[in-house]
Amino acid sequence: MAVTDEVQLQVKNIYMAFGGVQALMDISLEVKKGEIFSIIGPNGAGKTVLLNCINGLYHPQRGQIYFEGKEISKLKPHHRAEIGISRTFQKIELFKGTSVLDNIRLGRHIHLKSGLISGSIYLGKTAREEIEHRDFIEKEIIDLLEIEHIRDKVVGMLPYGLQKRVELARALALNPKVILLDEPLAGLNLEEVEDMARFILDINEEERWQTTCVLVEHDMGVVMDISHRVMALNFGEKIAEGTPTEIQKNPNVIKAYLGEVEDLYVTRR
Ligand SMILES: Nc1ncnc2c1ncn2[C@@H]1O[C@H](COP(=O)(O)OP(=O)(O)OP(=O)(O)O)[C@@H](O)[C@H]1O
Ligand SMILES: [Mg+2]
Known part of the structure; x- marks a missing residue:
């Protein structure tokens, strides 16, 4: 799907703390309809908490969330699902039996x-x-x-x-109109990663689906390969946002990933 100018999902000045842990500090972002928008950051950066705020599992202490121009901050998760926000979980949530x-x-x-x-x-x-x-x-x-x-x-x-x-x-x-994917590639082997990356592209690009994707992922190769834009979090703060090329060169991002720098330069295709 071609990326449009229409802002489909907006997060405005979200702040969320658990006791003394500030998980999200004044985070804002805008996802355009048709985008694959990725959120990266080291472990504990606040990525899952951010997805939990967007789909309504968590209610941040401050800030608002808008979907297609309407404020949804107070809606319950099932309500947000009804209007078109769906998600997958980092820990698989299925009925195993x-x-x-x-x-x-x-x-x-x-x-x-x-x-x-x-x-x-x-x-x-x-x-x-x-x-x-x-x-x-x-x-x-x-x-x-x-x-x-x-x-x-x-x-x-x-x-x-x-x-x-x-x-x-x-x-x-x-x-869904927007799908939130929390580490869909974690634990997969190389072939499975390639399959899953292709499915995400299909969901986003195919005429039938045209789903906006918010992707949380550690696999930098795939993130840099398939995302339209990337945002980087570190210790609850937004440290960078831009195109994959901009993000790979960003000094704040490189510093946050110190020791994993070469991962940022891996590209699959
Ligand atoms: N329900 C909770 N209660 C208390 N603290 C929490 C809760 N959920 C998350 N946190 C804390 O918030 C911070 C951000 O956690 P989060 O799960 O968002 O990290 P993450 O970026 O998703 O990391 P990972 O890449 O390991 O999944 C961490 O310090 C975590 O311990
Ligand atoms: Mg997480």
Whole structure:
């Protein structure tokens, strides 16, 4: 999807502390519709806390969040999901004892509250349409992420790399406008990383999906490769923002990653 000038998601002067730990200090950012906007930073920099504030799991002590021009700071996570903000988690959050397909359905059910509508003959038109729509989305997701062969498998029995893919499938089941991805590449092998990076690009670029992505990732090769813009956090502070090329040259970023500098220069393609 081409990046537009429209600001889809705006974070304004967010401050969040846990006791004495200042996790986010006056963070602002604007994500444009169509962007892959990445957030990088060393461990404990505040990246996950920031995603938690954006999707409503955390309520920062100060600051506001806007989605498509409307303030959403007070909305609950399921409400934010309903209006189009979906996410994946750093620690996989799936129902390990149930099938891939059920996880995709349950994810949608829990977040949307709209209910898993049973196949009753008394279903009204709207309910039937909802089921058809759901089936359609499920098929599209399964095709996109190439998980047809595991759709009926129990999630807990799958290798980690496939579980990460199911996690993405679950988030996509909400048919989101913006997807927040917390370390989707962590723990994956090289081939799985390449697959996942391609899926993220597909979600962003393909006509059908056109999803704005906010990506938290440590894999600098992929971040620099697929992001339109990158923001760097360190100890709760924003230390840089710009294009991948600008970020790689930024002295603050290089200093924050001292010892890992060469990682910043790895590019995959
Ligand atoms: N619920 C919480 N209660 C107390 N402190 C928290 C909580 N969540 C996060 N923190 C603290 O906030 C800071 C930022 O944490 P965060 O999880 O956002 O880091 P991160 O950038 O995601 O790191 P990583 O790359 O390791 O995932 C850390 O000091 C962390 O200990
Ligand atoms: Mg984190």
